[in-house]
Amino acid sequence: MEKIKVLFVCLGNICRSPTAEGVFTKLVKDHNLEAHFTIDSAGTHAYHVGNAPDLRSQAAALERGIDLSNLRGRKVINGDFEDFDFLLAMDDENYSILISACPEQYKTKIKYFLDYAPHLNERQVPDPYYGGAYGFERVLDMIEEASAGFLKALQESGSIKRRG
Incomplete structure (x- = not known):
């Protein structure tokens, strides 16, 4: 089976995109669809390559049962455009x-x-890096909504089978 490859992208890959990677990964697991996906995140800049997500992102996600501690920042590379189905x-x-x-x-892969x-x-999705704790909660809310919508769009398109 060909996996759907998804790359979430923000600026430095320590707040929004690793949060999206964690949220979408959990959603996929909750629907027993792990075999259908490869999920990753990256930044457009190399500011935080090799670093774990921002501690505030990790704390906010962990409150919702999502562990981001094993993720590490990386920069988008040219091969990502060919390798991923969605950026x-x-x-x-x-x-x-x-x-x-x-x-x-x-270019049609970029959304x-x-x-x-x-x-x-x-x-x-606003960058919560320079804001307070509320910003991280708001980002999580938005990412959860978009993750659910993205999964639903894939299911409705026939890209993956609905959970039985």
Whole structure:
């Protein structure tokens, strides 16, 4: 079976994208769909390569039963455009960086993550790095909504079978 390969992308890969990786991984496990996915995250910049997610991201996620401690930051590489089926950007800046770096034949793989949660009426997951604890909770809420919407869209498209 061909796996669906998903890459979540933010700026430094220590707040939003590892949170999305953790949330979506848990959602996939909760639906017994692990065999259908390869899930990863990366940053458009190399600020935090090799670092664990921000401790505030880890704490907020752990409150919801999601352990991010084993994740490590990495930068998007050229091979990611070919290797992944979906590159899900957290905001305009990262979307633009991905589009600019991406070979033409792979540009359709790049999407805004929050497009899978249209009811939120927002397209950008805000960067909580310089904010307080509330920012991390808000980001988690948005990511949970978009993760559910993304999984539902994949199920409805026939890309994966619904949980029986």
